[in-house]
Amino acid sequence: MNQTVKLTPKDFATDQEVRWCPGCGDYAILKAVQKTLADIGAVPEQTVFVSGIGCSSRFPYYMATYGFHTIHGRAPTFATGIKLTNPDLDVWLVTGDGDGLSIGGNHLLHVLRRNVDVQILLFNNEIYGLTKGQFSPTSRVGTRSPSTPGGSVDAPLSPGLFALGAGARFIARGIDTSQKELPGILARAHAHKGASFVEIYQNCIVYNDAVFDAFTDKAHAADNQLWVEHGKPMLFGKDRQKGLRIKPGRLALEVVTVGQDGISMDDVLVHDETDKALAHMLLGLEQPAFPVVLGVVYQNPAPSYHHAVIDQVAKAKLQKPSASLNAVLRAGRTWDVT
Amino acid sequence: MNQTVKLTPKDFATDQEVRWCPGCGDYAILKAVQKTLADIGAVPEQTVFVSGIGCSSRFPYYMATYGFHTIHGRAPTFATGIKLTNPDLDVWLVTGDGDGLSIGGNHLLHVLRRNVDVQILLFNNEIYGLTKGQFSPTSRVGTRSPSTPGGSVDAPLSPGLFALGAGARFIARGIDTSQKELPGILARAHAHKGASFVEIYQNCIVYNDAVFDAFTDKAHAADNQLWVEHGKPMLFGKDRQKGLRIKPGRLALEVVTVGQDGISMDDVLVHDETDKALAHMLLGLEQPAFPVVLGVVYQNPAPSYHHAVIDQVAKAKLQKPSASLNAVLRAGRTWDVT
Amino acid sequence: MNIQAVTDRDIHELDSVVIRFAGDSGDGMQLTGSQFTVSTALEGSDLSTFPDFPAEIRAPVGTTFGVSAFQINFGSSRVQTPGDAPDVLVAMNPAALKVNLSDLRDGGLLIADSGTFNDRNFQKAGYTTNPLRDDIIAKYQLLELDISALTLEAVKNMGLSNKEALRCKNMWTLGLTLWMFGRPRQAIVDWLHTKFAKRPELADANIAALNAGHAYGETAELSGSLRHYTIGKAQLEPGLYRTVTGGQALAWGLVAGAQKAGLPLFFGSYPITPASPILHHLSALKEFGTLTFQAEDEIAAICAAIGASYTGALGVTSSSGPGIALKGEAIGLAISTELPLVIVNTQRAGPSTGLPTKTEQSDLYQAVYGRNGDAPLPVLATAKPSDCFDLAIEAARLATKYMTPVILLSDGYIANAAEPWKLPDIDAIPDFKVEFRTDPEGFHPFLRDTETLARAWAIPGTPGTTHRIGGIEKNYNSGHISYDAANHQLMTETRRNKILGIAKDIPLQKVEVGNDRGKLAVVGWGSTYGAIQQAVMRARRDGLDVSHIHIRNIWPLPQNLGDLLQAFDHVLVPEMNTGQLLTVLRSEYLVPAEGLNKISGQPFKIAEILEAIRDRL
Amino acid sequence: MNIQAVTDRDIHELDSVVIRFAGDSGDGMQLTGSQFTVSTALEGSDLSTFPDFPAEIRAPVGTTFGVSAFQINFGSSRVQTPGDAPDVLVAMNPAALKVNLSDLRDGGLLIADSGTFNDRNFQKAGYTTNPLRDDIIAKYQLLELDISALTLEAVKNMGLSNKEALRCKNMWTLGLTLWMFGRPRQAIVDWLHTKFAKRPELADANIAALNAGHAYGETAELSGSLRHYTIGKAQLEPGLYRTVTGGQALAWGLVAGAQKAGLPLFFGSYPITPASPILHHLSALKEFGTLTFQAEDEIAAICAAIGASYTGALGVTSSSGPGIALKGEAIGLAISTELPLVIVNTQRAGPSTGLPTKTEQSDLYQAVYGRNGDAPLPVLATAKPSDCFDLAIEAARLATKYMTPVILLSDGYIANAAEPWKLPDIDAIPDFKVEFRTDPEGFHPFLRDTETLARAWAIPGTPGTTHRIGGIEKNYNSGHISYDAANHQLMTETRRNKILGIAKDIPLQKVEVGNDRGKLAVVGWGSTYGAIQQAVMRARRDGLDVSHIHIRNIWPLPQNLGDLLQAFDHVLVPEMNTGQLLTVLRSEYLVPAEGLNKISGQPFKIAEILEAIRDRL
Numbered sequence A, B: 001m002n003q004t005v006k007l008t009p010k011d012f013a014t015d016q017e018v019r020w021c022p023g024c025g026d027y028a029i030l031k032a033v034q035k036t037l038a039d040i041g042a043v044p045e046q047t048v049f050v051s052g053i054g055c056s057s058r059f060p061y062y063m064a065t066y067g068f069h070t071i072h073g074r075a076p077t078f079a080t081g082i083k084l085t086n087p088d089l090d091v092w093l094v095t096g097d098g099d100g101l102s103i104g105g106n107h108l109l110h111v112l113r114r115n116v117d118v119q120i121l122l123f124n125n126e127i128y129g130l131t132k133g134q135f136s137p138t139s140r141v142g143t144r145s146p147s148t149p150g151g152s153v154d155a156p157l158s159p160g161l162f163a164l165g166a167g168a169r170f171i172a173r174g175i176d177t178s179q180k181e182l183p184g185i186l187a188r189a190h191a192h193k194g195a196s197f198v199e200i201y202q203n204c205i206v207y208n209d210a211v212f213d214a215f216t217d218k219a220h221a222a223d224n225q226l227w228v229e230h231g232k233p234m235l236f237g238k239d240r241q242k243g244l245r246i247k248p249g250r251l252a253l254e255v256v257t258v259g260q261d262g263i264s265m266d267d268v269l270v271h272d273e274t275d276k277a278l279a280h281m282l283l284g285l286e287q288p289a290f291p292v293v294l295g296v297v298y299q300n301p302a303p304s305y306h307h308a309v310i311d312q313v314a315k316a317k318l319q320k321p322s323a324s325l326n327a328v329l330r331a332g333r334t335w336d337v338t
Numbered sequence C, D: 001m002n003i004q005a006v007t008d009r010d011i012h013e014l015d016s017v018v019i020r021f022a023g024d025s026g027d028g029m030q031l032t033g034s035q036f037t038v039s040t041a042l043e044g045s046d047l048s049t050f051p052d053f054p055a056e057i058r059a060p061v062g063t064t065f066g067v068s069a070f071q072i073n074f075g076s077s078r079v080q081t082p083g084d085a086p087d088v089l090v091a092m093n094p095a096a097l098k099v100n101l102s103d104l105r106d107g108g109l110l111i112a113d114s115g116t117f118n119d120r121n122f123q124k125a126g127y128t129t130n131p132l133r134d135d136i137i138a139k140y141q142l143l144e145l146d147i148s149a150l151t152l153e154a155v156k157n158m159g160l161s162n163k164e165a166l167r168c169k170n171m172w173t174l175g176l177t178l179w180m181f182g183r184p185r186q187a188i189v190d191w192l193h194t195k196f197a198k199r200p201e202l203a204d205a206n207i208a209a210l211n212a213g214h215a216y217g218e219t220a221e222l223s224g225s226l227r228h229y230t231i232g233k234a235q236l237e238p239g240l241y242r243t244v245t246g247g248q249a250l251a252w253g254l255v256a257g258a259q260k261a262g263l264p265l266f267f268g269s270y271p272i273t274p275a276s277p278i279l280h281h282l283s284a285l286k287e288f289g290t291l292t293f294q295a296e297d298e299i300a301a302i303c304a305a306i307g308a309s310y311t312g313a314l315g316v317t318s319s320s321g322p323g324i325a326l327k328g329e330a331i332g333l334a335i336s337t338e339l340p341l342v343i344v345n346t347q348r349a350g351p352s353t354g355l356p357t358k359t360e361q362s363d364l365y366q367a368v369y370g371r372n373g374d375a376p377l378p379v380l381a382t383a384k385p386s387d388c389f390d391l392a393i394e395a396a397r398l399a400t401k402y403m404t405p406v407i408l409l410s411d412g413y414i415a416n417a418a419e420p421w422k423l424p425d426i427d428a429i430p431d432f433k434v435e436f437r438t439d440p441e442g443f444h445p446f447l448r449d450t451e452t453l454a455r456a457w458a459i460p461g462t463p464g465t466t467h468r469i470g471g472i473e474k475n476y477n478s479g480h481i482s483y484d485a486a487n488h489q490l491m492t493e494t495r496r497n498k499i500l501g502i503a504k505d506i507p508l509q510k511v512e513v514g515n516d517r518g519k520l521a522v523v524g525w526g527s528t529y530g531a532i533q534q535a536v537m538r539a540r541r542d543g544l545d546v547s548h549i550h551i552r553n554i555w556p557l558p559q560n561l562g563d564l565l566q567a568f569d570h571v572l573v574p575e576m577n578t579g580q581l582l583t584v585l586r587s588e589y590l591v592p593a594e595g596l597n598k599i600s601g602q603p604f605k606i607a608e609i610l611e612a613i614r615d616r617l
């Protein structure tokens, strides 16, 4: 599975004209993914992109690999069949907040629970783009959309907390425009064995423009983005003077400023991506009181689903080396008619 | 909605012969539910039991209230339509680990996320009873069943953690045979406004007998059941000398014995059912290292879905008091043909 | 008018014109078209429109797959279709020309914005050279105008960015075309004022562009090709009119249906093209007590609606083919529990995802036969936008009177097309108030009305009638679950007879045009209505013995349909599918009907059907 | 034998007997029946069985809805059906009597365990007095034995609890019946030893009971009603035989089909009655490399299977009506992407949840027509258990050769019934190895074989053929997505013609029994095979001009079927539904076929069809 010449991001682009709206965040993600594949030395014919339906799910058409643009919400199930049939394949799954969390929530739940070895990229634009802008399960309360002219009333879902509850063992977050960090996160997702879940905040310029500005635009980025790294103190802010610590005596986090009221560097919590309780807290932090936690928030690997499945087949083959259907049919009670 | 004569549990039983296997845990749950309805003074015609498909989902036929035995996995969606249409109704939802977490996982997710005001009882017997014993999403790894003669390999889901990740605001646990505690838990679920989720460990005597013995049978009960109560220290064990405390300096719990190596009553953690982080830890505790946490683990109310939905309708009616369809049709550009 | 006369020898058509506006998704062609429609309607012309937009939300500028078009056919005679071939084509850029030119009829007028005809755009559209210099253009009358420049000129120093200024191009174009056909501007001026209430400078600029385009037509020295035409008023029935799309009419019809049934309306849906407009319209009609529930998927949408019906509302769900496919199991439950439910399918081109923004009639099999078990239900199909209103009410009537789910078929063309609609008086529509069962005496949930066979409907909250229902077979005499063999036979036959009995309660099949016996009957359903009718009318003018039969009740079929079809030597069934109604008619009546099948995602042209008629007579 | 002769004048039937074992779910009647089947088969009788169990897993003891029954028809002539009416009824308790007595033919033998005929059980069964003392019993030959006591006696001092001891009742009964019909015990003794290997005391006790029952028949002084009968061997084709159920045969056929195609088998399924046995059988055949995936629901099951096919496996999914309903959208995708897939539907009584454990043929509409869009696919239907093996292989052949999903219809009766099966030699079955596309030269995913119209199948992992597919319409010449109108028409017609073309590749329709022209053709499909054939054979013996036509290829239909049907004056179509194949035949061939419809969840009786034949001749 190793290749001779190193491929470039361009080598992963198809000749198909990209059909997203000008200015759509999907373009940036496409760029980051193509760069990632080049960086990790992916082999095009060993790589499969699977998606459901939505603007985001158009993704496979633009990757010069194998691709399957399936039906709405079901991508995880196709990916499971693909991976079980040929575990050598490197399977990427692209979905949206509607595709993956509305109609497809159950399949996402079970692909994570089973820990199928695929990289799941959820493009979260907090809206249904392709169907012209209805609110989605991640839309904030009050979202005005064609189906909610008076504002939506459904409480939004947190993709990260949902994934954690589903038993996900790799949970990361990125931003469409964070070209510096995104490829690294995607590479880690790829390196992780088992299901990896990456939520990418993606701007829908037509139907939900600027929903993420509070933490994505230049002005607020530093004070509202906390990029976590395993083993490093969780610092953020313009001159990284702000940090997170455990509220003394409580099971909660608080924002502190190093150098203020006796807070020293040692008070700042060091990120442990293997700590599930910490992951639960970090994924649950909400603006404006807290920054948005980005990067690899949780990783705690376990054997992939296909290993166990294939082991059982291997064991059966070992136990019955020369398995013959003729023999199976003739096992048990038979009689001769002459 | 108040009644004159107080009804007894018997008044909530139908004339239909109960069709579960002799010895099935469902009988005990039925008994507890009928008692609960009597205790809370439920009004039969104002009460609706909705279920999917499964042995557990046969439940409505045995309740002398309104009942809808729907299709597999979809009960939460019917319940949502029922509650929105008539919010005065008291809606109970009965599902199983297959009905609610396998085919129905997505609907359970969204009914919890939307916080629809229904009581959800999930009978978890860790097996598909009605279809003769295949493993379910809560079956432990290695479960031998007709579809997994070599043992199941899928990692099981934790219903409680799943519910928490879905945004549930009331999460409780009980045992079919815990007739002492169950009615109280069900009454609290009923009192809770919004979606309440109750997982009930239920023994399937035919296909999964004794899976819960490790903590349900007399011998092990005391040392393996931790019944939590808001504001009370989390103690368990024969003479309630064991307790939970936060591992010093860590985001984790540990079992301590009061009176041993300097542990005093004050070290034992007091249950705070409004603490989501604590709930996450309690629901994640696993045997044998920890007891099974039972009772109301988490409650943190928020307005029910139907309020917001109906408020919007009310507002619209206020704004357009004498709404006339004739007027709507004639609004905008019209012309006369003479 | 001469740009018509060139080809069309059919005098009745002389007084109608077909215009197509085509441009980039960003050029606002749908707005241009709909505003032209409004002012045309206000002038009392009959009209029919056909918006045709791309699947992509907003494809890259200048690409062929980003081209959006809007066609309108208007005139002083009955129009009924958006017209086979445009007489006038407005191409705002080379890509629009590339996609649409072949449709322009020979001798037709081509208006092109030369301002966009540059090398970058040629290349994006896949041209190597300027197509306007191509020989093929000779077939047409070309009018080249630098609309871009003219627009910029018109709105300069009005404080707009260049981008904003260019956005006014469509209004300039609209102004010009309005002048050509003597349509007034006031309605559009008013509309622009309200639309841009918050940004008056934009309103002013757009109005300036509109007027400039109009003035240009009036003053400019132009080749004879561009002249001022007058189109008389159409002979429409007297009354108050508005234009309406299928999506609007269907939403309003559902509200009316619920009112007539005396029930609250519960609408459970999950967005899908081209069905979403119904959800959008109803979401804005909450003042009627309508509950709209955007569910997590199509299954949740229908199940919530069934739950609502169970609780005493008129449950309605709406989707398109792929979404309806997901509802099959739940429809079976509604049939088994005998609860009222309206299921709207706005059909699109399939199979699978297919062509979401293109129209087709290929879900008839799914509607009539597409369920497990013996699971019959009534199926209705709308013929045109205004028809959606009437049939939505009829669907509500049948659903509540017979306690059954009803499938109402529309399609992407009907949903988006507009036509003039003589406004009904809601109060004059007879109602069909539902009476819930409240008497506990002798009640069980499957007690039946001896006449309709509908079961008793007692809803939660009613004292004394508590009961349990579900999808398992029920005892005919108690409603309790029953595994009895004879009972299952009885219940299956009862469910079947209940639906077949509806045939007694629906209009007899009438002949739309022509005699009720003869050489050829052209039998249609759904949105082929206009094209078939025009084709049959023209054929009859040419003296051909042909009749038009249009079926609204797909199942059960009208009682007299069999005899009617037997009375013709030939039966031709044009459908936008591979022959689905055909199967039903042949198996029901054993008539040797043959199909005329178009599966291109485009509506039939009158000429296509006319030709098929001629071939057979 | 005389207990036969009483009513049946049909000499060919004299040498066959129908026994029904009926008792409580806990009484082990299914075991008794299947063991009786084995030893009967070993004696070389032809046989057909009908297990009929309740929907409840284990209903409360003694209730009528907890009654489980097993019927076997065996004899020296071709048997084909489980028999219309039992000659011998074994009733282990009053509830079993209540449910089954009416089926026992007049003069038949009733064996009742008087040990269970007490007031508590009478009341549970809904009797007020002892039914054995009722007048109706006079019609039958009653043999009252306290089987409970006799069993306890037989196994006493063997260290069993009373409960365990009573569990041996069924073996005592089996022993008695084996004696009656001269069947050997050895096979059962062996089986008991292996079954209770871990608890030898139970094996011994059961064997003791078995022998005691047998000895009782031999020694006891009995009324003439109980005699020792001998039933000759059936004239079956020479060869090695075993008994097989439809579930087993289907699972094995799928494994064989994958082997013949040279592909790994991927089976994605979600449990549902009565389809689950296929999942269970395949889950135990991992040594063949079979992957079985129990998915979270039916949609996940089929989508995983499609993903597997996309990756180069033979994807298979299996369910029953309600589950198949959920797969409709995904089937459309498999049709649109033209991937091989086998979809097995083990039909049950509907609509909705219906009667899960009862059989029906009411999903034919769903199979042939039940999708959105023009979405044709081949549909096959099995006639009997052993047929499942052959058609599973045929389904795999068509799916891979034509790159299409194939629906294979079975039903609950076929799935659970057993019949003798002449074992095929797997190696002698011709294979149809798949050749994946590996040549990048000129490749695109929708390149077609000019003959079959199947598209090129290149799988992930293959260098140089990377490509993208999906449910949006594809360009005929490049496989890229295309919204072009003419292309959609071409692709739709191509998909249609590909499926219709399969008619050239399937057997011509043959006549099972009788002439290929004449007065009446009885046309059947699926599990009505045996009943129709027996009825037609009997009618012909009575000199009636009737033929039996059995259709395995439901879609496309055999090329000669139309002409064949035209050659008969009357066509009668018996179906366990309200007339579904009937619709297809009438619309395809315009033949005035009429239906004979049974929707009771029970298989047809020979007499029912025979009567319908007589009525028409």
Ligand SMILES: Cc1ncc(C[n+]2csc(CCOP(=O)(O)OP(=O)(O)O)c2C)c(N)n1
Pocket (backbone or CB within 6 Å): A053, A054, A055, A056, A057, A072, A095, A096, A097, A098, A099, A100, A123, A125, A127, A128, A129, A130, A131, A136, C270, C271, C272, C273, C298, C322, C323, C326, D329
């Ligand atoms: C079965 C089915 N239901 C509904 C649709 C319509 N549909 C297509 S994409 C979509 C939602 C897309 O939202 P999301 O997943 O967030 O993707 P985005 O367009 O925002 O990237 C819907 C409802 C469909 N194609 N199929």
Ligand SMILES: Cc1ncc(C[n+]2csc(CCOP(=O)(O)OP(=O)(O)O)c2C)c(N)n1
Pocket (backbone or CB within 6 Å): B053, B054, B055, B056, B057, B072, B095, B096, B097, B098, B099, B100, B123, B125, B127, B128, B129, B130, B131, B136, C329, D270, D271, D272, D273, D298, D322, D323, D326
């Ligand atoms: C659409 C559909 N798929 C599958 C089934 C078969 N089925 C009925 S119940 C059930 C699972 C029941 O398991 P659970 O929910 O745990 O209920 P239990 O019987 O264990 O109480 C299944 C798979 C069905 N009835 N409908």
Ligand code: SF4
Pocket (backbone or CB within 6 Å): A019, A020, A021, A023, A024, A025, A026, A055, A056, A125, A129, A130, A203, A204, A205, A206, A207, C057, C058
């Ligand atoms: S609609 Fe939104 S998400 Fe879709 S392509 Fe356009 S900008 Fe992107």
Ligand code: SF4
Pocket (backbone or CB within 6 Å): B019, B020, B021, B023, B024, B025, B026, B055, B056, B125, B129, B130, B203, B204, B205, B206, B207, D057, D058
């Ligand atoms: S199968 Fe199990 S869950 Fe179902 S009724 Fe029997 S014991 Fe209860």
Ligand SMILES: [Mg+2]
Pocket (backbone or CB within 6 Å): A096, A097, A098, A123, A124, A125, A126, A127, A128, A129, A136
């Ligand atoms: Mg989105």
Ligand SMILES: [Mg+2]
Pocket (backbone or CB within 6 Å): B054, B096, B097, B098, B123, B124, B125, B126, B127, B128, B129, B136
């Ligand atoms: Mg269960």
